[in-house]
Amino acid sequence: MRRPGLWAAVVFLAVVLAWAVVPEWFAPHDPLAGVPKEKLLPPSAAHWFGTDQLGRDLFSRVVHGASLSLSATALAVAVGFVAGTALGLLSGYAGGRLDEIVMRCVDVMLSIPGLLLSLAVVTVLGFGTVNVAISVGIAAVAGFARVMRSDVLRAGTQVFVEAAGALGVGRVRILFRHVLPHAIGSVLVLAALEFGTAILAVSSLSFLGFGAAPPAPEWGSLVSEGRNHLANAWWLTTLPGAVIVATMLAANRVSRALEDR
Amino acid sequence: MSPRHALLPILGVTTALLTACAGAREPSAPAAGGGSGGLTIAVSSFQACLDVALSGGRNSTVTHQILDTLTDQDPKTGEIVPRLAEKWEVNDEFTEFTFHLRKGVTFSDGTPLDAQVVADNFTKLAELITLAKSDTLVLNALNSFQSAEAVDPSTVRLTFKLPELGFLRNASDPYLAILSQATLAKTPEQRCAGELVGTGPFVFDKIVKDKSIVLKRRDDYNWSAAGVAGHQGAAYLPSVTFEAVPESSVRVGGLTSGQFDISDDIPVTDLAQLRDAGQTIVSKVVPNLVPGMRPNPYSPLGSDDAVRRAVQKGIDRAEITGTLYPEIYQTPSSIVSSTTAGWKDFGTDLAYDPEGAKKLLDEAGWVAGADGVRAKDGVRLAPKITYIVGNFFGATQQELELVQQQLGRIGIAVEIKANTPADNAAMLKDISKADYDFLTGSGASKDIDFLAGLFKKSNAALLNAEQPELEAKADALNEAATPEARTAAAQELQHYTIEHGHWIPLREQTKVVAVSPAVSGYLLDTYAAHFLYDTKLAG
Numbered sequence: 001m002r003r004p005g006l007w008a009a010v011v012f013l014a015v016v017l018a019w020a021v022v023p024e025w026f027a028p029h030d031p032l033a034g035v036p037k038e039k040l041l042p043p044s045a046a047h048w049f050g051t052d053q054l055g056r057d058l059f060s061r062v063v064h065g066a067s068l069s070l071s072a073t074a075l076a077v078a079v080g081f082v083a084g085t086a087l088g089l090l091s092g093y094a095g096g097r098l099d100e101i102v103m104r105c106v107d108v109m110l111s112i113p114g115l116l117l118s119l120a121v122v123t124v125l126g127f128g129t130v131n132v133a134i135s136v137g138i139a140a141v142a143g144f145a146r147v148m149r150s151d152v153l154r155a156g157t158q159v160f161v162e163a164a165g166a167l168g169v170g171r172v173r174i175l176f177r178h179v180l181p182h183a184i185g186s187v188l189v190l191a192a193l194e195f196g197t198a199i200l201a202v203s204s205l206s207f208l209g210f211g212a213a214p215p216a217p218e219w220g221s222l223v224s225e226g227r228n229h230l231a232n233a234w235w236l237t238t239l240p241g242a243v244i245v246a247t248m249l250a251a252n253r254v255s256r257a258l259e260d261r
Numbered sequence: 262m263s264p265r266h267a268l269l270p271i272l273g274v275t276t277a278l279l280t281a282c283a284g285a286r287e288p289s290a291p292a293a294g295g296g297s298g299g300l301t302i303a304v305s306s307f308q309a310c311l312d313v314a315l316s317g318g319r320n321s322t323v324t325h326q327i328l329d330t331l332t333d334q335d336p337k338t339g340e341i342v343p344r345l346a347e348k349w350e351v352n353d354e355f356t357e358f359t360f361h362l363r364k365g366v367t368f369s370d371g372t373p374l375d376a377q378v379v380a381d382n383f384t385k386l387a388e389l390i391t392l393a394k395s396d397t398l399v400l401n402a403l404n405s406f407q408s409a410e411a412v413d414p415s416t417v418r419l420t421f422k423l424p425e426l427g428f429l430r431n432a433s434d435p436y437l438a439i440l441s442q443a444t445l446a447k448t449p450e451q452r453c454a455g456e457l458v459g460t461g462p463f464v465f466d467k468i469v470k471d472k473s474i475v476l477k478r479r480d481d482y483n484w485s486a487a488g489v490a491g492h493q494g495a496a497y498l499p500s501v502t503f504e505a506v507p508e509s510s511v512r513v514g515g516l517t518s519g520q521f522d523i524s525d526d527i528p529v530t531d532l533a534q535l536r537d538a539g540q541t542i543v544s545k546v547v548p549n550l551v552p553g554m555r556p557n558p559y560s561p562l563g564s565d566d567a568v569r570r571a572v573q574k575g576i577d578r579a580e581i582t583g584t585l586y587p588e589i590y591q592t593p594s595s596i597v598s599s600t601t602a603g604w605k606d607f608g609t610d611l612a613y614d615p616e617g618a619k620k621l622l623d624e625a626g627w628v629a630g631a632d633g634v635r636a637k638d639g640v641r642l643a644p645k646i647t648y649i650v651g652n653f654f655g656a657t658q659q660e661l662e663l664v665q666q667q668l669g670r671i672g673i674a675v676e677i678k679a680n681t682p683a684d685n686a687a688m689l690k691d692i693s694k695a696d697y698d699f700l701t702g703s704g705a706s707k708d709i710d711f712l713a714g715l716f717k718k719s720n721a722a723l724l725n726a727e728q729p730e731l732e733a734k735a736d737a738l739n740e741a742a743t744p745e746a747r748t749a750a751a752q753e754l755q756h757y758t759i760e761h762g763h764w765i766p767l768r769e770q771t772k773v774v775a776v777s778p779a780v781s782g783y784l785l786d787t788y789a790a791h792f793l794y795d796t797k798l799a800g
Contacts, residue, residue, distance in 0.1 A: 032666070033666055033669075034666070036580055036583065036584035036663070039584055040530075053530070053584070053585065053659060054584060054585075054659060054662055054663060054666075055584070127679060209650055209679065213676065213677055213678060213679065214658050214661070214662055214677045214679070215662045215665060215677070225658075225659075227508075227510065228509050228510060228528050228530065229530055230510050231510065231513065231514075231530075231531060231534050232530050232531070232533070232534060233530075
């Protein structure tokens with residue numbers, strides 16, 4: 001227990017993950033049905049995060065929103081990881097013309113700010129949590145591809161890979177048996193790092209209104225809905241916003257720790 | 262991962278927090294006549310088309326200031342009074358209107374207002390209707406228009422095929438304002454972009470699309486409508502700037518910090534704060550078809566009478582008003598608002614009656630399934646309701662979320678679909694293929710006359726669907742030849758549409774504007790639009 005910050009982050013992430021899996025254990029109220037008479041109540045013992053403009057318990061909405069927001073984040077990271085890793089592996093191992101083409105495309109993607117690229121993609125795909133996740137994932141593909149390629153290049157020069165080639169082992173078998181296991185480590189760490197960024201990107205898009213159809217709670221859309229009440233109900237934006245920030249910081253802290261090892 | 266990559270999303274999420282201070286940091290160019298008595302108004306949206314005769318008739322913010330209409334409406338008595346026409350005669354059948362124009366009126370390009378240009382205005386509108394380039398409000402007002410002719414230089418005669426008892430009031434609406442001869446020759450695109458010349462007290466000075474519009478005063482203006490305007494001669498304000506500020510918290514913040522003199526479309530939650538800061542709140546019920554839901558006659562649920570009636574009864578309008586609009590706003594009492602000529606109180610027919618709704622559905626064979634949602638012949642009672650994101654004129658997301666909760670209690674599972682304005686336009690191109698059961702919207706007009714056009718099958722939202730009873734009721738209003746017959750037909754149409762759920766009202770729309778203490782003489786006119794002619798700015 002020499003790193004209390006790390007442990008706090010791990011505990012917080014565990015709690016948030018539990019919210020996503022079994023929200024009904026944590027949420028004291030129904031996230032969708034409110035009591036209109038109890039609208040815009042400030043945080044109290046009965047309503048930890050206060051209530052929104054329709055009298056719904058904000059804490060319950062944040063807890064239930066974890067499931068949508070985190071699964072979208074996980075899907076986004078998975079899309080970026082799988083597509084990016086595959087591209088990087090192919091590009092690094094094939095080399096030559098193909099490598100050139102793929103890497104120039106990656107350069108182009110890297111030159112476009114991630115959120116902007118996600119916005120463009122989601123505009124084409126349309127509204128919905130899955131579409132938001134895919135668009136955030138696509139924006140992350142380039143980063144994964146670049147890291148994977150450099151690791152594949154490094155692993156490809158190892159003596160045992162050359163030996164396997166000399167012994168007549170097939171290219172595909174070498175790729176998956178000898179190169180991939182030695183190159184995957186750093187992309188896994190990158191995936192953990194991307195998780196924090198992806199939470200923010202997914203929340204940003206849902207803030208802008210691209211996420212799930214109402215009244216499903218998503219962290220970003222919760223912040224967005226509270227926007228018009230900034231002056232008279234600070235908790236509507238501040239508390240869901242704080243949860244997003246805390247989750248992202250915790251995810252970053254944990255992935256830094258993984259990186260150090 | 263680069264720090265830049267990490268920072269961008271943070272920006273997105275914290276936009277909310279920034280808007281609080283953005284009011285102070287976001288002044289676009291110093292207000293038009295800054296220091297010289299110019300007034301700045303923060304409005305919620307930039308009018309997509311500046312000519313309301315072509316599109317967006319309900320969202321007129323600037324057109325009122327630069328154009329004049331033939332008639333006007335007294336804000337106190339509701340009576341029709343002279344404006345560009347100093348007097349008029351109407352034949353006994355209400356099919357022929359002869360207007361005698363005021364003398365000495367000129368357009369801002371110097372050309373005089375004469376009978377020929379007025380006649381050409383109406384001929385041009387009829388032509389635009391045939392080309393489907395006009396706003397639906399124009400179509401409704403002129404649906405039986407036959408011809409316009411100049412009898413002599415200052416007398417113009419309009420002829421209609423059917424009795425038009427509401428025409429004098431329609432003639433006071435901004436979409437029938439009179440434009441100069443040169444403007445009539447412009448393309449619809451040019452007119453939308455603001456190439457408009459009228460006879461009003463202000464003229465366009467500078468238009469920056471999607472951002473701001475600056476108007477300047479016409480010094481030789483001298484024909485304001487007596488009984489409506491409080492003075493004669495030129496307007497008091499040398500210039501007026503309209504700033505498009507979509508974020509309501511910025512409009513509110515900008516008003517209290519002195520960046521704006523008037524802020525439009527104030528959310529009800531900010532009223533107390535503004536009053537505490539010494540600002541004046543001006544409000545008026547908008548004369549219109551109230552914001553509500555319209556069934557899709559081509560969808561299985563929208564065409565089911567029992568479903569429509571149950572939805573009508575299953576909505577608790579008092580709860581919607583009480584929760585989201587706790588003051589100023591009223592619960593709707595008909596499909597048109599209480600300030601619309603021809604309105605009748607049908608409040609009891611719109612009362613919340615969940616038991617009655619359940620009974621209707623039970624009788625029609627909609628039985629609750631395991632999840633509490635009703636179904637019949639394998640069709641789930643889960644209507645899709647669309648709304649336009651960021652639009653004040655239809656239903657808002659929050660209203661629909663309440664509707665969803667209320668209808669959920671009687672076994673109807675509402676699915677809310679967010680549409681962008683473009684999605685909505687695409688949907689209305691062919692509603693028979695569109696995937697929705699109810700759409701939401703409203704319609705603006707001061708006279709009940711427009712209801713006929715909204716419920717006839719020629720309307721895009723009905724697309725020739727055969728609903729003979731509804732069509733007959735709308736025709737009756739359209740063809741009514743005496744004031745008595747018209748009142749009766751208007752009431753019958755309101756009653757029928759409410760009873761059978763052809764329009765499902767949600768709230769009564771109220772225009773709420775906050776005005777700084779330095780401003781005097783500001784009003785909302787009978788159309789609930791800014792009336793700036795008498796406005797003065799101190800300091």
